[in-house]
Amino acid sequence: MFEEAQYFAPVAEQGDGSVVVELAASHPGFADQVYRARRNAIAALAVNYRLGEPIPAAEYTEQEHEIWALVAGELAIKHRKYAVAEYLDGAARLGLPSERIPQLQEVSELLEPLTGFRYLPAAGLVPLRDFYGVLADGYFHSTQYIRHHSVPFYTPEPDVIHEVIGHANALANDRFAALYRLAGAAARRVESEEALEFVSKVFWFTMEFGVMAESGELRAYGAGILSSYGEVEEFRGMDIRPLDLKVMGHTQYDITKYQDVLFRAESMEHLEDVVGAFWETCDDESIAALR
Numbered sequence: 001m002f003e004e005a006q007y008f009a010p011v012a013e014q015g016d017g018s019v020v021v022e023l024a025a026s027h028p029g030f031a032d033q034v035y036r037a038r039r040n041a042i043a044a045l046a047v048n049y050r051l052g053e054p055i056p057a058a059e060y061t062e063q064e065h066e067i068w069a070l071v072a073g074e075l076a077i078k079h080r081k082y083a084v085a086e087y088l089d090g091a092a093r094l095g096l097p098s099e100r101i102p103q104l105q106e107v108s109e110l111l112e113p114l115t116g117f118r119y120l121p122a123a124g125l126v127p128l129r130d131f132y133g134v135l136a137d138g139y140f141h142s143t144q145y146i147r148h149h150s151v152p153f154y155t156p157e158p159d160v161i162h163e164v165i166g167h168a169n170a171l172a173n174d175r176f177a178a179l180y181r182l183a184g185a186a187a188r189r190v191e192s193e194e195a196l197e198f199v200s201k202v203f204w205f206t207m208e209f210g211v212m213a214e215s216g217e218l219r220a221y222g223a224g225i226l227s228s229y230g231e232v233e234e235f236r237g238m239d240i241r242p243l244d245l246k247v248m249g250h251t252q253y254d255i256t257k258y259q260d261v262l263f264r265a266e267s268m269e270h271l272e273d274v275v276g277a278f279w280e281t282c283d284d285e286s287i288a289a290l291r
């Protein structure tokens, strides 16, 4: 899930109990009434979801399953070249279907025996404290819709390809799953909105857009890079900075274009030592000293 409010289409609950997703005029699916009706129905599943229930199945069209197959296939090829070993380990353990969109319930059932993580359906933006806080309990909020079929390699918002290919493959690896849990614990521990924002920015520059040195080359582990057909080919040419909490906390990002400032961990141990240890111990005071 991405953090920024403007990245998500607003979701409105109507007086009659129906749910409307307000797509922007620039959204590829804006003029497609059939797609919009499906988006509304899928958002309603999340709005009406109660914790502990199985996640209701979303209805996808054949065309949408074909988009998954196309994008998942292309990304898998790129991952072999560009993804870190722990992510590839997670993907191998998880064994996502390649020919059709997996239901979130199915993703949960594949993931839970591996690292204890389960998926929760999200209609759109989840408040930061909820989104991060439940990571500590092993829950991951995920959108369930898929991008519009007219532009298979582009999405203006985080869709099920991002949430599942980007995040679930990482969450299937023990070391990444532990880092997600620590981010959640940090979000629960901090009190001020500024400190929470700092925790979320570190998450953005690591779990969403992190890159890592591996066997002498730069590879990616961030879900935002590994779920993007374009960015996965571009990240090595971006402005790559050393992994530094203070600098991450002061770096602005624009979610509407490719992430051009990236932070490099020198190894998985380095990521755990810097970012994992930060999330494990940070509080309002230690974060104020970094800000």
Ligand SMILES: [Fe+2]
Pocket: 001, 002, 158, 162, 163, 166, 167, 208, 223, 224
């Ligand atoms: Fe995400």
